[in-house]
Amino acid sequence: MKAFRMLHRSFLLLFAIVIISIVTLVHVSISTIVAEQSRAQQQSLSPAISLIVEQLLKPLHVSEVLGKSQEVEALLNAEEVDEEAVFRVLQRLQSEFDLFFFLASEKARIQYDADGSKRSLTEGDISWYFKYKDLPQDKVADIGKWENPHFFIDIKIFNDYGEFLGFFGIGKSLASFVSIFETYKQQFGYDFLFVDEKGDIMLSSDPALMADSSNFTNLSELTWYASLPKAVQQQRDLNNKLVTIEHEDYLIAEVRLNQFNWTVYLLSPLQERQSEISQGFIISVVTLLVVIFSLFLMVYHLLYYFRRDINAELIIRTTHSLPPREEMESYYQKLMSQHNAVSIILVDLDNFSQLSDTYGRNVADGVLDKVAGYLSGQLNQSDVLGRWSSEEFIILRPLFGPHDAFEFAQQLRYGIATLSGPDSQPDAKITASFGVSFTAIPRPMSEITINAEDALYQAKRDGCNLVRMQLIE
Template structure:
């Protein structure tokens, strides 16, 4: 509940910041330009916010979020045997987000896409992959597939050890962009030009400047840009007034940082509107930057909130150990890595009388102190969690059953030597241990069942002891 209150409070604060920012920018704009013309121009430019957010930022943030998923990294770490899983995942993402997704695997040098197609990544034939792999950037926006041009966002994927697994990306047909740009131009009369770091024109509302075949048109080839002197060409073009196609036009420049692109918003003006539009364009670009910054802030807040929620779901609140669900996940990870595992169930002896005699509060204190003791004594390579009421579970990777029994014997002795103080009462506690082992991948239920049988034997034979039950060979 505290996290929900914090999130609610943070969103209210951010909302207040957004409102104050917009009001402040509106006040500055009104103080500089005529009120009626300012409002009219604001209404005509407001679709630019939606255009950039929906057409560019939405695919970016979708791809960045999905790139963090463990499912994606696990599939890319072992693609040879999981091609059906890869295609199923990509098709599901395509259906959910209405975008084209692809995975380019470094391990088997194959590209998979959401349409169910495979393409071998052969050096000299698939230029983009090897060119991007050699670059230091971990994220890149590009135009590809010249027969049906697509806008791509490519993200390099690495495993936890920093090993390069390949590229995960999202694509969107340029037809959708040109339709949106065309509608915007017809309604408001303004042109967009997006250029990359090489000044190549990647996206534009001017059909004459779109990518032709496999060739980009460059900003340096445009007549109005060529008319500038060398110093002007090397500097920012923001608020520059130029004759373009026979009309006086004001240029607004905005850096789209995630892509290292630059947006030029070209506004045709009449002479008497120049000063008014100059002030207005400055306000609009500032507003774009502020809203974009706040958008990223809200996005990161929700991202960290999600991480906190996931962490809470994996922790037992009373003992602060991993809960049953999390221990299931850890066991599955060990099986996926094909590690041998000794599994130990630890059940406190005669715990019910403690609750009946001293109360549940005392029982909670016992559980917490036993959890702390076990946590301090288990090896660094082991995983400890709470399995049920008075029962704990220990996973010991790469540990044989006899070695696990020796470790548990030590834990059993230390538990029996503990004295737990609950207020004015001192309580002695013992525990029974059931040990099982698997050297091959198995369901956790099968290994727990064998450990449970061993635990039953320990209880039956007098408690406060360690018993082992191996799984019978199939």
């Protein structure tokens, strides 16, 4: 019996030694891994900060310095803008700094670009100018010019009396950022994510995540981000977090860009040696604690399938690829050749600019997607839905006369008014106005749309959330 008790105590002592050894091994291994990760993080931050300074802060400094020059102020403060002088200055600056420059005049309400183009600053058509004009800050960073997306820095210009004269700004093509980021990625092996305060990805070393046609990818749409704990996602504190992307481990470093109110996330791949150390440590622990390993496998697989189901829901985003205004002409010609009669319905979201200013661009885009999805679900097989402008849709409806088109538009108007807002703002009120026209003989599409637009403007004048029809005499 005494020998049995001694053997029993020996087993207990051996078990205690094994547990202490495991705990010590865990502590030493974690300390080593953390030290290696910290060293790798510090090594990766230095070139990353150099890139940020060269590609973002330097253009910001250039735009601020040039924006305070008397030359720019004089151009914007003149009673009548000397367009030749404006283009001459912009083209000279572009040649000197290899950047895209522009001036937006408050007096003339015209934007002048270094490439020689200009555009009228009309409220409702050019939203950025009026949106940023009312902001308290004197400089704004944004993405725009969607036919060739650019990163812009907009600087407010004032005269000596504090009167607002307009904007002076710098732009860089997103394509140039992709090339620069690719070079850094090949050299140092890490990825960049530049994220604004709403979680939208403004710049990235992954071209697939770059903004396109005013659509921004949000952090919540990324699989690895969606797998993080909810508390981490809400606080968006990713510094020193370890994530898995396409079966590779990455360590995240976080840098604040207060000048733009952005956060830069640097995703550094762990070195092969670190991975080998981690795998050896895991194998040794699993060998000693088979039960814990089995429990770990069970929990891991449960979390994996649970995470996969959640990610499948998170990454699905309601988007509707509709033909643009330029392509609708060919659809119209095809329908006229087949049916000899077509009704045209123009749909314009009411107070869309106010909605965007109140809730932000993401909510406004969500409203557009929701309305597009609703309209798509109400059409017949022969109908064609397309985009007419930033917040307008066009419906080509053959086989039916004008009065049927009018009643159909009334149904759509009521249906849109009953829609709830996007998930982030379900209480946002959505309404739309409609303009209807019709032709039963071959006519240019522009002739019918002019009447439909007149009817739409009449609906707007009469109070919005209405349907009006104007037929060709």
